[in-house]
Amino acid sequence: MISSVLAHKVDCWDRGFRPCRLVKEKYHRMRLPRRTLSVVLIASTLGLASCSALTSTDFSGTNGAQAAAPSADQKAEYYESLEQLEDIAIKGRAPKTGYSREQFSNGWKDTDNNGCDARNDILARDLEKVEYKPARVECVVLSGTFDDPYTGKTINFERGQTTSSAVQIDHIVALSDAWQKGAQKWSKDERLQFANDPLNLLASDGPTNASKGDKDAATWLPPNKDFRCEYVSRQTQVKAKYGAWMTQAEHDAIKKILASCV
Secondary structure, eight states, X not given: OOOSSOOEEOOOBOTTSOBOOOEEOXXXXXXXXXXXXXXXXXXXXXXXXXXXXXXXXXXXXXXXXXOOOOOHHHHHHHHHHHHHHHTSOBOOOOOOTTOOGGGGOSSOOOTTOSSSOHHHHHHHHHOEEEEEOSSSSOOOEEEEEEEOXXXXXXXXXXXXXXXXXXXXXXXXXXXXXXXXXTGGGSOHHHHHHHXXXXXXXXXXXXXXXXXXXXXXXXXXXXXXXXXHHHXXXXXXXXXXXHTOOBOHHHHHHHHHHHHXXX
C-alpha cells in the first residue's frame, strides 16, 4: 500500500531545477516529530560540506564544477528527506522475474483527469516557451525550450518521429527498480499511479536518461552536480510515499549525499 505518512504532488519547477513547494495532499496519521538534532549529528559525523564532496558516489560530474550552495528552503527539504530516509526499509533486491513496462500501465495515462496524458503534462511543466497542437484543450506539446537538470544543457524540443526522443520523461525511481523493491506486491492501480505520478516524473535529456536505465543512487547520479541533492531527495520522497524499500548501498549513498547538502 502507498505510505500514509506523506503524499505529495509537484505543482511546478523553477529555473534553478528546484521543485516549487510540494503540496501535502493528505495525512492519515500524525507526522513524525522533526529529528533535526539527529540529522545535524549525521552531517557532522560524516564531515561533508557540499553536494560535490562525494567519494564512492561521486560519478562523473559536469566539467568537475563545484556544486552550488543550497538555499534555506532547499536545506529544509533535504532535512525532511533525511527524516523520511530513516523510515524506509532496507532489504536486498527481489528478482526481476515478471517485470515489464505494462505491469505499470500500458503507456502514459491521464491520472489527474485534466484531458492530457502524463508525458504532455510533464513537458508542459518542465519546458519553457511551450507551443501546443491546436485543439479545444491545449495538451499536446509541439515544441519548447528545455533546461535539462541532469546535464545543465539547453535543448530545443520539437515533437516528431525523429526528434521527440531528445527530451524523455524519466521515472526518478525507475519502474524496474521499484518492481525489485516492493512494487511486485502493489495493486495494479498503485503501480499505474506510481508510473504517472508527477512527483516521480521529470523531463530529461534523452541519451542521459537512457544511460541511467534502472540504476539506483548507488550506481548512477546526474552528471550535473548541482542537481544531485535534489535528485536523491526526490527519490527518497517517492520511495517514502509508496513504501518501496532501498538496498543498503542505495540507502548509504543517499544518506551521504543528503547529509552533505544540509
